[in-house]
Amino acid sequence: MSTDLARFSINQMTVRQLSMPELVDACTGLGIGNVGLWREPVEAYGLEATAKLVRDAGLTVTTLCRGGFLTATDPADRAAALADNRAAVDEATALGTDTLVLVSGGLPAGSRDLRGARERIADALAVLAPYAAERGVRLAIEPLHPMYAADRCVVSTLAQALDLAERFPAHQVGVTVDTYHVWWDDQAPAQIARAGAAGRIHSFQLADWTTPLPEGVLNGRGQIGDGSIDMREWKGYVEAAGYTGPIEVELFNEGLWAQDGREVLARTAERFVEHVIR
Amino acid sequence: MSTDLARFSINQMTVRQLSMPELVDACTGLGIGNVGLWREPVEAYGLEATAKLVRDAGLTVTTLCRGGFLTATDPADRAAALADNRAAVDEATALGTDTLVLVSGGLPAGSRDLRGARERIADALAVLAPYAAERGVRLAIEPLHPMYAADRCVVSTLAQALDLAERFPAHQVGVTVDTYHVWWDDQAPAQIARAGAAGRIHSFQLADWTTPLPEGVLNGRGQIGDGSIDMREWKGYVEAAGYTGPIEVELFNEGLWAQDGREVLARTAERFVEHVIR
Numbered sequence: 001m002s003t004d005l006a007r008f009s010i011n012q013m014t015v016r017q018l019s020m021p022e023l024v025d026a027c028t029g030l031g032i033g034n035v036g037l038w039r040e041p042v043e044a045y046g047l048e049a050t051a052k053l054v055r056d057a058g059l060t061v062t063t064l065c066r067g068g069f070l071t072a073t074d075p076a077d078r079a080a081a082l083a084d085n086r087a088a089v090d091e092a093t094a095l096g097t098d099t100l101v102l103v104s105g106g107l108p109a110g111s112r113d114l115r116g117a118r119e120r121i122a123d124a125l126a127v128l129a130p131y132a133a134e135r136g137v138r139l140a141i142e143p144l145h146p147m148y149a150a151d152r153c154v155v156s157t158l159a160q161a162l163d164l165a166e167r168f169p170a171h172q173v174g175v176t177v178d179t180y181h182v183w184w185d186d187q188a189p190a191q192i193a194r195a196g197a198a199g200r201i202h203s204f205q206l207a208d209w210t211t212p213l214p215e216g217v218l219n220g221r222g223q224i225g226d227g228s229i230d231m232r233e234w235k236g237y238v239e240a241a242g243y244t245g246p247i248e249v250e251l252f253n254e255g256l257w258a259q260d261g262r263e264v265l266a267r268t269a270e271r272f273v274e275h276v277i278r
Numbered sequence: 279m280s281t282d283l284a285r286f287s288i289n290q291m292t293v294r295q296l297s298m299p300e301l302v303d304a305c306t307g308l309g310i311g312n313v314g315l316w317r318e319p320v321e322a323y324g325l326e327a328t329a330k331l332v333r334d335a336g337l338t339v340t341t342l343c344r345g346g347f348l349t350a351t352d353p354a355d356r357a358a359a360l361a362d363n364r365a366a367v368d369e370a371t372a373l374g375t376d377t378l379v380l381v382s383g384g385l386p387a388g389s390r391d392l393r394g395a396r397e398r399i400a401d402a403l404a405v406l407a408p409y410a411a412e413r414g415v416r417l418a419i420e421p422l423h424p425m426y427a428a429d430r431c432v433v434s435t436l437a438q439a440l441d442l443a444e445r446f447p448a449h450q451v452g453v454t455v456d457t458y459h460v461w462w463d464d465q466a467p468a469q470i471a472r473a474g475a476a477g478r479i480h481s482f483q484l485a486d487w488t489t490p491l492p493e494g495v496l497n498g499r500g501q502i503g504d505g506s507i508d509m510r511e512w513k514g515y516v517e518a519a520g521y522t523g524p525i526e527v528e529l530f531n532e533g534l535w536a537q538d539g540r541e542v543l544a545r546t547a548e549r550f551v552e553h554v555i556r
Binding site for chain 1: 390393424428434435437438462464487491492493495506507508
């Protein structure tokens with residue numbers, strides 16, 4: 001593996017057009033040693049088969065995406081969410097990763113109560129965090145951009161994520177810092193310092209901000225270097241906070257998904273070196 | 279005018295399908311005594327003609343939208359922006375409103391420097407604020423939702439807007455609180471209190487948050503009551519902070535624009551009474 005790519009991790013969603021064996025083969029060919037996996041493709045290929053595939057290739061699984069969606073009020077829905085998150089922890093263990101990324105969930109249908117939804121996340125973490133810790137898995141709360149507050153994630157800032165995480169030991173619950181979600185926030189650098197001082201930066205992800213945003217605003221994350229975010233600046237913040245772990249590139253982008261996956265992977269690695277490392 | 283509508287102001291953009299005379303006539307017919315105007319339709323109808331029309335109808339112009347776009351680096355562009363904002367102040371004076379809403383502007387093309395852009399806004403305010411104050415006009419910095427940070431407004435939170443405003447006297451520079459832009463922000467209630475204590479809430483606007491967001495995310499603002507925002511809660515925050523002024527409903531919504539403007543206006547007034555007043 002080249003030194004430039006030592007910390008690079010490719011999140012599987014960036015090249016979701018690649019099958020699991022194609023992804024692993026492409027990583028091996030390009031000297032990429034780290035991958036972030038998603039539950040759905042892992043399930044499709046098979047949990048044990050995926051674990052064996054990445055282990056045999058010598059790949060490190062930096063994160064499993066994702067657990068969460070913990071804001072339901074209905075008791076049956078809440079029980080189902082907890083069961084699903086326990087399963088996600090078990091899958092993380094089987095894949096040999098120590099980090100499960102959590103997307104907290106939006107407002108229940110008809111609700112306008114952000115505060116209540118955030119509090120229900122804390123309630124769920126009280127159940128899930130010890131379960132995960134017993135299995136060697138850390139939960140990494142990912143604040144999502146405020147444009148997702150209603151329908152996807154009521155945790156919109158690193159400050160909110162840390163307010164939740166700090167109710168638990170750092171080895172149980174920390175945060176995911178994703179440039180796409182926090183780049184606009186002038187408080188984020190101080191919150192990264194807060195997170196780093198407590199050992200709570202459990203994942204660091206990159207995507208660039210490009211406009212115009214597509215309908216639904218889900219799949220418009222820009223390739224590294226194409227947008228408004230100074231990637232070196234954010235790498236500097238997490239490093240100043242003591243973070244030396246993998247740097248995962250996670251792009252949801254219809255345009256990239258329509259291209260050859262191996263070429264997208266190669267170009268993403270090049271962009272990482274150009275805009276983050278050198 | 280009914281007591282329920284005493285504080286209601288219809289922002290012209292909500293019913294942009296109405297001509298200026300149609301808007302004024304519809305307001306008179308519905309017992310609506312306040313309007314927020316936009317520069318482009320005012321210019322189209324004529325500044326003096328608009329001023330006479332609203333004056334003769336007994337309408338109060340609560341705000342003029344909008345000045346701003348103060349983030350350019352190029353000297354010629356900066357000079358043009360200042361000249362345009364002085365013209366906006368003059369138009370506000372002619373229309374008899376004391377409040378000019380400012381949308382600060384996004385990143386210049388190719389720039390990734392949010393901090394620098396925010397500082398250039400302060401530089402421009404140092405020129406514009408005294409000019410406006412001499413003419414009886416207050417500038418109201420409007421933080422826009424963080425999804426506009428790159429291409430429209432680098433001021434994303436009330437805290438950032440107040441950090442800028444507080445460099446100037448309160449009668450010169452304050453803020454616009456718009457529920458659409460700040461509803462996700464758990465720091466906003468405290469910042470509203472900060473703004474109110476200093477007499478810096480110069481405008482209070484409402485729009486609801488509905489999903490999915492449309493492409494470009496500009497024209498998907500929800501009718502009051504259709505979305506995720508508890509309007510009474512936010513009215514409570516500004517009132518607890520001492521604000522007793524007009525409450526302007528400003529919806530950018532392709533769906534509403536495709537309907538009969540008078541019906542939209544009547545329904546918006548009904549929704550205001552239902553979700554904000556009663």
